[in-house]
Structure formats: structure tokens, C-alpha cells
Amino acid sequence: MDRSAGDGRLTGSTAEHPSDPVSRSCELGDVSFGAVLDVDGTPRVQWATPDGLELVGCGIARRFTATGRQRFARVRARADDYFASLEHDGPAASRPRAIGGLSFHDGHEPSEPWGGFEAASFVVPRVQVTRTDEGDDAAEQAGAKERGTWLTVVGEDATAAAEDLEYWRDRLAELPAMRPSGTGPGVAATTRPTTREAWTRQVETALERIESGALEKVVLAQTLEVELAGSDLDVAATLERLRRQYPNCYRFLVDQSEGGTFFGAPPERLVSMDGDRVETEALAGSVPRGETPEEDDELVERMVGSEKFQQEHGLVVEAIRDGLESLSASVTVGEQTIRRLATIQHLQTPIEATLVGDDDRHVLEIVEALHPTPAVGGLPPDAAWETIREIETFDRGWYASPIGWFDAAGDGEFAVGLRSGLVTGQRVTLFSGNGIVADSDPDDEWDEIQLKFRPVLDELR
Numbered sequence: 001m002d003r004s005a006g007d008g009r010l011t012g013s014t015a016e017h018p019s020d021p022v023s024r025s026c027e028l029g030d031v032s033f034g035a036v037l038d039v040d041g042t043p044r045v046q047w048a049t050p051d052g053l054e055l056v057g058c059g060i061a062r063r064f065t066a067t068g069r070q071r072f073a074r075v076r077a078r079a080d081d082y083f084a085s086l087e088h089d090g091p092a093a094s095r096p097r098a099i100g101g102l103s104f105h106d107g108h109e110p111s112e113p114w115g116g117f118e119a120a121s122f123v124v125p126r127v128q129v130t131r132t133d134e135g136d137d138a139a140e141q142a143g144a145k146e147r148g149t150w151l152t153v154v155g156e157d158a159t160a161a162a163e164d165l166e167y168w169r170d171r172l173a174e175l176p177a178m179r180p181s182g183t184g185p186g187v188a189a190t191t192r193p194t195t196r197e198a199w200t201r202q203v204e205t206a207l208e209r210i211e212s213g214a215l216e217k218v219v220l221a222q223t224l225e226v227e228l229a230g231s232d233l234d235v236a237a238t239l240e241r242l243r244r245q246y247p248n249c250y251r252f253l254v255d256q257s258e259g260g261t262f263f264g265a266p267p268e269r270l271v272s273m274d275g276d277r278v279e280t281e282a283l284a285g286s287v288p289r290g291e292t293p294e295e296d297d298e299l300v301e302r303m304v305g306s307e308k309f310q311q312e313h314g315l316v317v318e319a320i321r322d323g324l325e326s327l328s329a330s331v332t333v334g335e336q337t338i339r340r341l342a343t344i345q346h347l348q349t350p351i352e353a354t355l356v357g358d359d360d361r362h363v364l365e366i367v368e369a370l371h372p373t374p375a376v377g378g379l380p381p382d383a384a385w386e387t388i389r390e391i392e393t394f395d396r397g398w399y400a401s402p403i404g405w406f407d408a409a410g411d412g413e414f415a416v417g418l419r420s421g422l423v424t425g426q427r428v429t430l431f432s433g434n435g436i437v438a439d440s441d442p443d444d445e446w447d448e449i450q451l452k453f454r455p456v457l458d459e460l461r
Helices: 033-037 071-085 137-141 158-173 196-212 235-245 293-304 307-325 363-370 381-391 442-460
Strands: 022-028 044-048 054-058 062-066 087-089 098-102 120-124 127-132 148-155 187-191 217-228 251-255 261-264 269-274 277-288 329-333 337-340 344-355 402-406 412-416 420-424 427-436
Touching: 022 158, 033 044, 033 054, 033 127, 033 235, 044 098, 044 235, 044 402, 062 071, 062 098, 071 098, 071 120, 071 363, 098 251, 127 158, 148 158, 187 442, 196 217, 196 381, 196 427, 196 442, 217 381, 217 442, 235 251, 235 261, 235 442, 251 402, 269 363, 277 293, 277 307, 277 442, 293 307, 293 337, 293 344, 307 329, 307 344, 307 363, 363 402, 363 412, 427 442
Parallel strands: 022 087
Antiparallel strands: 022 148, 044 054, 044 251, 054 127, 062 120, 098 120, 098 402, 127 148, 187 217, 217 427, 251 261, 261 420, 269 277, 269 412, 277 344, 329 344, 337 344, 402 412, 420 427
């Protein structure tokens, strides 16, 4: 389908103050989220958690963008105004959500290859399909939990919303419940813009700053340029293959009509907020998987006993705890565990918090307090950011930044944009980074970064 023109029912008004926007919902049968993404209309967005919530959206009911240091507050203020005027009729699970993300650096400009990706950008889709394990209110009160799929449309008024709901219910009912995920398009060539020699110099520069006391840790990243061999990349199918390979990871897709498509399957949750309850985690320190369970255990034992890995992980835990406590939160740090994925193993520590005091809290406030965690930035934050700007030779854009959703109540969930790629035409730019601390070895760090390219690269082959 030609998505450039879009569907007429997806190109509603995006004026700053439409009159009384209305959303209406109904339950759907099983439908392929990839098939929904094939419906004409951009931008397209997709979000999925490891534990059941899936969102897909097309078209724009409202977009919120902002730049600069106040971007979190500006997006929140614009969204608050919009949601206050939006009347929703439907179960809570089907409520409209603002889906999108932010750039790593607050001074980001949407230049190539990140055309269309503002420093902060969220979309309330015209058409949103939600799959959740939450049931309706009656079912929840009865102690039951049902899986449901919901269609939500946003119209400029009640009449338009009712008409659009009927139209999209009929149209989506014709879509298949399953969509083939196929195979990757193939890789014609790969290019590493950062050579091994350049990487060694970058790490040595970081180590000099750590030795001088200016830094404790900094995360340095690389890109891998992939030229596709076949047709254009089917991102939805790629995400489905990633789901099967990495079922315990998040999945996201943000498609900008005037730019590329950013997608990924990150293992790391930045934050989940529901009322006054906040959940997050520290995920730092990694080793590859072994060929056997015994090799897995040997590698984990080496990681757990490593002073370098424990120092790196401890810095992340401490920074997250400090960030949450600054918001008047009661913080509980759980026991360190191992997160095993298909190709890599991580040190993981769950962290929970209860917000106290002010009732007017918003998940974006938590995101701002935590981003970037030392797992993707470093410590001290300002010195790490400056080092990243000086040393890295590419624009991170939305890589390693918060990607997720929030609703009218200020609740929401965000992951960190890792294990990710940016698609522009026949080229996919992959991103990978690693934490540099006092005991880091440039060769070891190089090998670990190449390992982190694999999850997405393998699905392109």
C-alpha cells in the first residue's frame, strides 16, 4: 500500500485547540497487529511489554513536541490540556495513550538520519488497537482477568467518533488474525564507521578522565551501517521475529512520516508508573551466553565475582535510587539476579518505589529524573554527557533514550531505546554501547559491543 497519501479517516485535524475531541471504543476479535500497521496512514507506532500489553496506532489525533531543557514539562503541559478536553467512552484498558519518545540529548535537532524525530515527540493516534490481559471493571471486581483486544478511535466530536468507530471496526474485522513474519531481507554489506583503532583511542580518552577523577563511568556507543540486500524492511515482521527470539523484551516502533522508522527490542525497563507505585530496574554488566548450561553458569559466576562488573552495576543502582528519592519516594532495592537472553546475560536488580506527598505526579517526571541512567550515560551525569558529545562521532538521536507511553492520569511505562535500529530506505543503522569504568579493556569492550548488535542484525539476515 502507498502510505504516503494515507487514509482520509486518519488525517483529522491537528489544530492546537479542536472542539471537544471524543474517543470511542469497542472490543475486537483477534487481529494481527502487523496487519493493522499495513493500514494506510502515518505516523505508525507500536509498543509491547513482555507481560501482555500491546499497543498499535495509526494517524494523528494530536501530536505533542518540544525541544530544549524544558521538553518534559512542555510535553506534559500540552498533553494535560488535551486530555482534559478529551471525553473517553470505553473500558479503562482501551483509553487513548500518547505514544512516542525523546532524544538522548536535550539539544537534539531532527537532522539526517533522524529527520522528523524531534527532541520530544508523542502522538495520540487517531486509531489505536490495544491488547491487554486486563478485563472490564465487572470482571476485575469478580476477581477474573480476561485478555481483550480493543479498538479506540478519536474524533473531533461525538458524531465523528461514532462514525469512525463503525468504519474502523468493519475494516479491521476483515484483517487476518495472523500475519506471516517471514524472514529477513538479507544483508548486502555492513560498515563500521568507528574503526577498532578509533574505538581504542576513545576508550583510552575516557579512561584518562576516569583516572583524573573527572568521571566514574561513561557509556560509549558505536553504530553499524547495514545495507539491505532485498526489498524494503518489513519492520512489523522483524519485531514479531524478535518477539519469538526474545519474549522477555519490550518491542517498539516509531514511524515518522517525513523520516525513518526507529524500532527495537530492548531488555531494559526505564520506569512503570501506576498511581503512586513506581517500578524500575538496574540492568548493567553483561557476558555472552555459553554453548551449554554449564558454560552459562561459569560465565555468570565470573561476572558476579568481577569487581569491574559489580562496580558498574552498583553505580546504576545507586543513581536510580537517588533519582527516585529526590522525588519524595520510598525506595526498595531488591536482590541482584541474572537476566538471561538468547545471546547475552545481564546483572539485574529490581527497584520499586512508592511516591508520597504531592498527588499531581506524572510518569514524565520520573522519566526526567532517571534519564539517562548510568547504564546508558555515566557518572557524574554532566561530565559523562560532555564526554559522549566530545568522543562519539555520530548523532545518538533517540538511541538509548526513553520510549513509551502515558495516559490522561499521568500513568505510563517507558523502556530504554536499546537493541535498536533506524530504518531509512535500504539502510538500517544499528546502535550498541558499553559502560567504561576504571578497569575496562578496549578490546573486551569492543567484543561486547559487537555482541549487542546481534539481536537485530540476526533478524535482518
